Amino acid sequence: MEIRRIVAMAALAAWMALAAAHGAVPERPRPRHIGVNEGLPSSTVNGIAEDRQGYLWFATTDGLARYDGVGMRVWRHDPDDPASLPGNSHTTAVHVDAHDRLWVAVEGRGLAMLDPARRRFTHFQRGTHPAMGSDDVFAIASRGGEVWFGTYGGGVHRIDARGRIARFGAAQGLPDDTVISLAFDARGRLWVATPGGLARWSGRGFEAVPLPGPQPRPMVLSVSPVGGSLWVGTDIGVFERLADGRWRQPAWSPMFERPNAVVSLVADGAGGLWIGSQREVWRVPPGGTPVPVGGGVPRAVLQLVRQANGAMWFPVSGAGVGYLRPDWKRLAAFPPGFGEAERTRYPALAPARAGGVWLAGLRGDVFRLAPDGGLHRIAADAQEALEGTRPIALLEDGDGRLWLGMNSGLVRIDTDGRVRRWGPEGDDAALPGPTIAVLGAADGTVWTVVNDAGLQQREAATGRVLRTLEPGVASGLPGADFEQARVGPDGMPWLATGAGLLRWDARAGRFRAPAGLPAGRVFAFAFDGPDRLWLHRFAGLARFVRDGDRWRQDAQVGLAQGLPALEGGALAVDPRGRVWLGSQRGLYRWDPVRAQVRRFGLQDGLSSQEVIDRALVLGEDGVLTASLEDGGLVRIDTGFAEPRAVPPRLVWDAIEVRRGGRWLPLPRGAALAPEDRELRVRLRLLAFEDPTQNRYATWLVGDDGGWTPTPNGERVFAGLPPGEYVLRARATDATGTPAREQVLRFRVLPPWWRTGWALGAFALLAVAALVGAALAYRRRVQRRAAWLQSQRERELAHRASLAKTRFLATLGHEVRTPMTGVLGMSELLLGTPLDPQQRRYAESIRRAGEHLLRLVNDALDLARIESGKLELADAPFELRPLVEEVAALMAPLAERKGLAFRSEIAAGAPAALRGDRSRVCQILLNLLNNAVKFTERGEVTLRVEALAAGVRVHVCDTGPGLNEEQKARLFRRFEQAEGARTAARYGGSGLGLAICQELAGAMGGRIEVDSTPGVGTCFRVDLPLPAVEAGSLPAAAGPEPGAGRYAVLLVEDDPTVAEVIAGLLRAQGHAIAHAPHGLAALAEIGVRRFDAALVDLDLPGIDGFELAAQLRAQGFDAPLIAITARADGEVEAQVRAAAFDGFLRKPMTRAMLEAALDAAVRHTAPAPQPA
Known part of the structure; x- marks a missing residue:
């Protein structure tokens, strides 16, 4: 491990030397991070892919995201949508095939394919595709219409154009059934990385390919085609297989042994490489040694994407995704506290004679930043002497002495390290106040510019004051309000003041305003050669050219050109004539040739976009250095060759129509309906360098007068009249590169009454109206008579209905009163001692009364139904007690006739329902009563079972049955099966079944009948009543113990x-x-x-x-x-x-x-x- 660390350090040192030799600024990749704040669902990204339109796709640990430079669209798993992503956690890989289909691997849930329209996912899992060997997909590749994917423990799979899956494993020559990586090389051959070694598809099976060295079959973690070569990452290092089949192992291969093995690799387009290892991202310059990019916590970088314009995308663990612009080599950004620098602001900058720039911080630290990025501190004694000072201006004179303008006073550091100070008192005292500039004039003297005080000219060797200029007529200074100072091409000091630009006139010994330059505050200025001068004021940039003894303005750059109105802090003109403006809003560059403003800021990798006032210097090597407010620094190679312009893709991101208060997608080619009042289009320029600087314009041909700027790429059209429309769209990216123009054609349909067929119909109707005019009067008289007759009939029918309703209500009232006596007296009589014959008489009286009451109730129910006044209760009730209650009432009646009575409640039936319990009971009693009444022998059954919504009740008997004609009129009012014969034999009004059907219909259900003559009849009642939890029913109130007498x-x-x-x-x-x-x-x-x-x-x-x-x-x-x-x-x-x-x-x-x-x-x- 120690040897590896030494090798890595040596490689890093070699790389820094190589960077210094080949570039004006050191290569310091600083990717822009795109994370959760930008809408990324998770900061852990496992895979990246670019689709055919130019969108970037990110496989994260919490869903799949698509990035358009402005925002994210996220796809996640929806349990209610079978066409959604099969899972959210750990989407492990993403791949785009030749048909722009998106293939996503979800850990433990197989593979999902998102169609090119981005509407639905098709799932490939073992449960639905038995040919698959595993649902853990590690790698995906495609060629033509075929998609190949490798799994954990399941081998390699191929999905052909028809969606059929074929599986290949050890039996087909695969070294191991776990596949970590696979890819097609330039010749179309499939290479597979497995823990058991490298394999290649032969067309019929796999063949193992040994690697050179003592371990021919190491654990292979990646295969990455680059041009005609194949790079193979293993646990023992990295190997390159050349186009002729020979193997090569780079000298730095040991750096990428496990646990830092290569798991992804792409070419940089310039002979170098980008490597994703098990720990981080590495940059390999052409012929150089890998250097870590840094950023994020150590984690495997499984996928790298390089776009056609050279931009790079890679995961940054804990931050999301890193984006590196195609021109990232143009600048080197140094974060706060870089190297040995303190975390403080460095407002004082000056070119260094030895190369690079001098920096002076607000804590007194002075460094030289070398061209290779190295930081060199001044001598320790001199540094110690500067502790506690606050330098704000800096100059290295012709003899190598450093002059530091302080917040109060002046300091000089000689080449031997001695430090001299000049304060506000003593010999050659400095002017009181902040020294904002120290200038080295052509005559060898040094000028100090002190705000609120004036200027001093000193002898460089001794520091003796030669001249002091304070505001007044003699000095030509209208005040001491200075913005910037520099030595012009003529070797004289120039000042930007609140009153305008001033130049030192050595002959007159005073400052003068050059002829032709405007009065008023000048924030910054810079020369472009001896005869061109740029000023920055509130109105923007202005260029002046020398015209004899005067200056004449010949160019203006302001809001119209994209430069905001701001207070510039510093100005510089590079060797190409481009103007650089430092400000609190960023670093702006104006290119007169391309007539384009470009802003450098956070999107370029700067740690801050705020440039400190006057902290902008341009070296003789063309490198621009700016000091930032957060303590960071940026160095820009102004001579850097612009990358080849690649036209960005402009896409219709959304085409929507407003319907019913919602925005709905409108397919391409579809027409707007007449009631569609608004159309919204959203454009996206898939250029990611600086999406905030992308510019859009649209032109609705025939409606707009020309191209209309379209902020944010979104436009809404409202109230478009019917017709054919053509919408043209164009855009330019941050560099001014235009995209290919896009055209959208759409139609707005006319209302039906303005269509061709409608107008033709109107003409025919007009003719028909003229032809029928002669008949109109007679028909009008006839219709009038018919209408009056219908009105009379309607009125009579209404009155008849009201009379019937009143009659039935009165009848019910008049019948109920005497029935109270009849039923009450019979009940009282039955409560007295009676002999059997007397009790039979009393029971007959009560039954006759109850029958009469049922007839009255049926008539009243029918009247309520007809008048629409039937009200159903809506309360929860238990089903089983209701069924048991009905069975208890009907079972004795059946047994009295010698019939078997069975009731059953299916196991799946709901425990409780919500509805009108009494009406449900009425339906069941009516049906069961009919069944018992018409059945002479056999049985009557009641069965209750569950429906998807509600219950189904079967009431079946073994009675005489019904024929088709009888079934057809069974539910009619006042109808019975055999008419008068049935009424004479069994009694009844013929209303019961009609009322049951009406009640079932009022509950949203229906009653159906199945019957066979001689076999029996079965009524099926479907009641879609919602089920409720039995626990939610109110507790039944039982009789109170010991109820008193009242x-x-x-x-x-x-x-x-x-x-x-x-x-x-x-x-x-x-x-x-x-x-x-x-x-x-x-x-x-x-x-x-x-x-x-x-x-x-x-x-x-x-x-x-x-x-x-x-x-x-x-x-x-x-x-x-x-x-x-x-x-x-x-x-x-x-x-x-x-x-x-x-x-x-x-x-x-x-x-x-x-x-x-x-x-x-x-x-x-x-x-x-x-x-």
Whole structure:
């Protein structure tokens, strides 16, 4: 290990020397990180691929992401979408084939293919494709229509153009069934890396390929074709197989033994390599030694991508993805605290005679940054003498002495290391204030520029002050507000001030404003030769040329050219005539030849985009150096050859139409419907150097006057009239390289009434209208007569319906009142000692009364259904108790006829449902009653089973059965199977089944019948009632132990009904006081106290509602129970809204009275008070 470390250090030193020899700035790759803040789902990226359109795809540990330079679109697993990604965690590899299909490996979940439209995934897993040997896919490659992938323990697989899978393993010559990497070389041969060695596909099987050296079959971790060669990464180093089949092992191969083996490798396009190892990314210069790029925690770099323009993409563990621009060699960025430098700002820069630049920091540190990137500190004694100082300006004079302008004072470091100081006092005292510039004039003297004070000229050798210039007429200085100072091509000092640009006139001994230059503040200036001058002001850059004794402006660069309005801090002009402007918003470059502004900032790898004022210098070697606000530094080779311009791809990222308040995708070639009011298009220029500087323009031909700038590449069209449209789009990247123009053709359809066939139809209709005009009047008279007749018939039908409804309601009321007496008296009679014949007579009376009541109830239900007033309850109820209750009622009837009765609830049936329990019970009782009634021998069965939504009930019998004609009219009203014969033999109204069908339909279900004459009949009832948890049902209220006997006030005008109710209550032990009308009731409560009151609603004089209000007004706080014979459905709601606590409909039984009375008394009883 120690030997390897020494080799690596030696290689690094050799590489630095090589960088210094071959480049104006050292190669220091600083990738731009794209991570979670940019929308990446995870900072751990396992694979990278570029598709045919130019999008970048990232396989992460939390889904698949696509990057367009602006944002991410993420694909994840959706349990409800079988066409989604098969899993989110650890997408381990991604590959794009020749058909632009995306292949994604998901750990433990096989392979997924995303179609070119990017809409759905097709899954390849062992569960659906038995030919696969494993669901752990490690590597993917493709050629033509075939896709090959390698798995863990499952060998190599091939998917052909038809989607068929073939598997190859050890039996076909593969050294190991675990495949780590595979790739096609330039000749189309497939190479496979396995733990058991290297293999090559022969067309029929695999053949092992030994490597040179003592270990011919090492563990192979990668195969990477580069040109005609094949690079093989193993656990014992890296090997290159040349085009002629010979093997070569580079000298630096031992650096890449396991655990730093090569797992990915691509060419850099210039004879060098990029290597992804088990720990990090490495750069191999042509003929050089690998150098680590750095960044991120150590982790295997499984995939590298080099784009056509030379840009590089690679994973950076913990940060996401690293992007290296194609022109990354142009600059060297030094982060804060680089080398031995302190983490502080370095506002003082100056070219160094020995090469590179001098740096002076705010802590007094002075270094020379050499061209190779090395940092050299000044002599220790001199450095110690500078501790605590704050240099802000720097100059190396012609004799190698360093002059440092301080925040207060001046310091000189001689070549022998001695340090001299000049403060505000003493001989040759310095001017008080910050020295912003130290200039070396052509005559050998040194000038210091001090803000708020003035200038001094000194003798370089002795430091003696030769001249002091303070603001005033004599000096020509209108003030001491200086922005920048430099020595011009004429060897004289020039000053940028708040009043304009000034030049030293040696003859006059004062500063003057050059003729032709504008007045006003100048932030920075620079010369482009002796006859061209650039100024920077708020309005932007301005170029002036010398015209005799004057200066004349001939160029302006501002907002229109892309240069923002800002306060520049420094200006420089490189040998190509390009202007560099340092500012707080970044470093800007204006290229007069290309008429283009280019900004350098964070996207170029700078640690900060803020350039310190006046901290920008251009060396004689053409290298520009800028000091940054965070303490970092950047050196740019202004002579760097621009990379070959590769036109970026411009794509229609989204074409959407607004429908129903949502943006929906619009397929290419589809038309906008007449009701589509908005069309939105989103363009993406897939150029990643600086996406914020990508520029878009669109032109809707025939609508726009020309090209329209389109910020962010998005445009919305609203209210487009019908017609054919052509939308043209173009874009340029940050370097000004244009993309190929894109054209979108679309149509906006006219409304139907403006289509050709509609207009033709309108013409025909107009002709038909003219032809039919003669008949219109007669038809109008006929229609008028018919309409009046229909109105009369409709009115009569409406009145008949109302009359029928009122009749049935009145009938129900009039029948219920006497039925109360009939049923009540029969119940009272049955409660007395009777001989068998008397009891039979009484039972017959009760059954006849109940039958009559059922007929009335059926007629009322039918009336409610017809009028649309049938209301169904919506409450949870248990299914099994309901079925058991129905079975308990019907089983005795069946047994009485000698029939077997069976009931069954399937195991999967829901425990509870939500719906109207009483109506479900009514349906079952009606069907079972019919089954028992019409069956003479055999059995009747009731079975309940589950449906996908709700339940299905089967009611079957072994009766006479039905033929097709009988089944057709079975559910009609007032119809029976054999008409009058059935009615005569079995009785009934013919309404029961019709009402059951109506009730089932009201619940969203239906009743169907299967029957065979002579065999039997089976009714199938489907009720789609939602299932509920049995635990969510309210607990059933059982009878309260020890319920007492109550004093009850009965207010009833009908003496028979009153006698029945009183008799039923007295039989239960209650004390009853009867009042025949409201006044008697009010009198009763004045002399007695009651536990409850039963009040008839239809009383003479004041009705039950008014009586209840008066009772409450007089302090009657006992529960009130309404009793009525009304049949309408609204009465119960009216009762609940009034002062009543309970409701009973006549006729009523003893049990109904007891239950209502106990419930009302318990509900209103006061809660017990604590002792």
